[in-house]
Amino acid sequence: MRSLLAAAGAASVFALRAATALVTPPFEFRETGRQLYELGLRSAPLIAVSGVAVGVVLSMHTRDSLERFGAESMIPAGLALALVRETGPLTAGLLLSGRIGAGIGAELGAMKVTEQIDALEATAVDAFRYLVVTRVMACIIAVPILTTIMNFAGMLGGFLAENTTTGMAFGLYFERSFSLIDVTDYVPSTLKTMVFGFIIATTSSYLGFTTESGTEGVGRASTRAVVFSSILIIVSNVVLVRLIFFLFPGASG
Amino acid sequence: MQLVRERADFDQAQRPDTPAVRLEHVSKSFGARQVLDDVSFDVPAGCGFVILGRSGSGKSVTLRHIVGLVRPDSGRVFVHGDEVSTLSGVELSRVRRHIGFLFQNSALFDSISVGENVAFPLRRHTKLSDGEIRAIALDKLEAVGLGREYDKMPAALSGGMRKRAGLARALALDPRLLLVDEPSAGLDPITADEIDTLLADLKGRGRATLVVVTHNIPSAKRLGDWLIMLHGGQIVAEGTPGDLARSSHELVRAFMNSQNAG
Numbered sequence: 001m002r003s004l005l006a007a008a009g010a011a012s013v014f015a016l017r018a019a020t021a022l023v024t025p026p027f028e029f030r031e032t033g034r035q036l037y038e039l040g041l042r043s044a045p046l047i048a049v050s051g052v053a054v055g056v057v058l059s060m061h062t063r064d065s066l067e068r069f070g071a072e073s074m075i076p077a078g079l080a081l082a083l084v085r086e087t088g089p090l091t092a093g094l095l096l097s098g099r100i101g102a103g104i105g106a107e108l109g110a111m112k113v114t115e116q117i118d119a120l121e122a123t124a125v126d127a128f129r130y131l132v133v134t135r136v137m138a139c140i141i142a143v144p145i146l147t148t149i150m151n152f153a154g155m156l157g158g159f160l161a162e163n164t165t166t167g168m169a170f171g172l173y174f175e176r177s178f179s180l181i182d183v184t185d186y187v188p189s190t191l192k193t194m195v196f197g198f199i200i201a202t203t204s205s206y207l208g209f210t211t212e213s214g215t216e217g218v219g220r221a222s223t224r225a226v227v228f229s230s231i232l233i234i235v236s237n238v239v240l241v242r243l244i245f246f247l248f249p250g251a252s253g
Numbered sequence: 254m255q256l257v258r259e260r261a262d263f264d265q266a267q268r269p270d271t272p273a274v275r276l277e278h279v280s281k282s283f284g285a286r287q288v289l290d291d292v293s294f295d296v297p298a299g300c301g302f303v304i305l306g307r308s309g310s311g312k313s314v315t316l317r318h319i320v321g322l323v324r325p326d327s328g329r330v331f332v333h334g335d336e337v338s339t340l341s342g343v344e345l346s347r348v349r350r351h352i353g354f355l356f357q358n359s360a361l362f363d364s365i366s367v368g369e370n371v372a373f374p375l376r377r378h379t380k381l382s383d384g385e386i387r388a389i390a391l392d393k394l395e396a397v398g399l400g401r402e403y404d405k406m407p408a409a410l411s412g413g414m415r416k417r418a419g420l421a422r423a424l425a426l427d428p429r430l431l432l433v434d435e436p437s438a439g440l441d442p443i444t445a446d447e448i449d450t451l452l453a454d455l456k457g458r459g460r461a462t463l464v465v466v467t468h469n470i471p472s473a474k475r476l477g478d479w480l481i482m483l484h485g486g487q488i489v490a491e492g493t494p495g496d497l498a499r500s501s502h503e504l505v506r507a508f509m510n511s512q513n514a515g
Contacts, residue, residue: 107364110363114358114360114363115356115357115358115360116360116361116362116363118317118322118356118360119354119356119360119361119362120362121320121321121322121349122320122322122349122352122354122356123349123354123373123374123377123422124345124346124347124349124350124374124377124378125346125377126342126346
């Protein structure tokens with residue numbers, strides 16, 4: 001129990017240090033750009049394909065429920081609202097904790113056990129800024145963008161399901177999709193994923209940076225990065241939704 | 254050229270009697286295990302200094318103290334007059350720019366090519382153009398016999414080639430102090446000899462102070478003007494290779510006359 005609390009404390013200090021370094025120079029623009037490509041752009045296909053699949057399934061469930069009340073015309077709006085407010089952000093966060101979290105945990109863990117992190121330091125490079133802060137910044141920027149891609153991919157999936165079932169036209173579907181959504185539905189729930197990005201990057205970087213015991217430790221760091229990132233995202237989501245309700249009474253996070 | 258100018262400025266700023274490295278009463282423990290116990294020594298500038306000892310005797314930890322990767326529990330560590338054991342951030346980086354470090358397992362960055370590994374310190378610490386950086390990196394790789402491997406990835410190299418590439422990276426900024434951790438570890442005798450030859454050439458040209466950690470006696474005799482032997486975290490003997498061979502300390506004599514002694 002004591003070691004668990006010590007690890008939680010060390011991870012919190014690590015996250016605080018990352019948060020401070022995010023807003024203080026020097027900034028590693030070039031490496032941040034490279035991480036945006038590696039962590040962000042290269043995650044886009046996974047998010048887009050998953051988004052379409054989630055949209056199709058949500059559409060089928062929504063149709064099943066709304067048909068009972070004769071409210072099929074509400075399917076596009078209901079689905080879009082569900083996606084934008086909660087399903088898109090949370091699903092994207094969990095998917096990215098898998099792809100990005102495992103990647104960062106394994107990469108930094110391997111660098112740690114092969115002394116590459118020490119080599120960076122010995123080359124007079126601040127390894128924390130170069131490896132951690134760049135990844136945190138890239139995740140904070142990329143996760144909201146990927147969440148938006150997920151939302152639109154989900155709507156596209158919903159359209160495909162609806163078009164197959166009823167032959168609804170593309171223009172009509174998206175017109176209905178956006179009929180109930182306003183800025184307080186989209187902005188707070190998408191911006192909260194910046195916190196998800198911070199959680200994924202700091203948790204997995206911390207586990208990578210503290211890797212021990214060779215390749216076995218690298219595997220453990222990678223697995224733990226996914227598990228802890230996912231748990232923290234789900235728990236923090238509860239707090240964030242509550243906060244969004246409080247700050248934007250018209251929205252539901 | 255920028256590197257030449259920086260090195261000249263550095264040399265001018267140094268007092269001739271300032272040791273390249275000084276450890277004063279350094280002690281270090283990891284948990285309950287004491288690795289270094291009141292270790293003190295000076296490494297004169299331009300000297301070939303070898304740290305000998307059995308596995309786990311604290312050799313590599315000593316080297317890591319010098320570059321500031323490990324901080325002592327007590328005692329002080331100076332490099333070119335700067336107390337690295339108290340420095341951090343920009344000040345520590347300034348000192349490290351004049352230190353090259355060849356790690357035991359080379360520690361090449363495996364996500365970039367061999368050439369980019371050598372170019373990395375130049376990109377970080379100089380304002381040279383891409384063309385100039387490439388030319389210097391190529392020059393360093395050619396000096397270690399790897400001129401044709403610039404675009405290969407580290408994983409495609411053999412152990413000996415990785416070690417030489419690591420040496421080229423350590424020399425990229427023309428360091429005043431070169432730290433070498435087990436240069437012959439894991440290498441066949443011929444490749445190990447090639448690495449020793451490169452280090453001996455470097456020392457012979459008086460370009461840098463050499464601090465080498467090894468348990469290979471022929472290598473130690475070839476590279477060391479002055480040797481120390483660590484045992485149980487303490488210096489149990491020091492002197493020239495000849496002095497250590499005649500030491501009254503049984504372990505030191507056994508070590509110096511062991512199987513790999515040349």
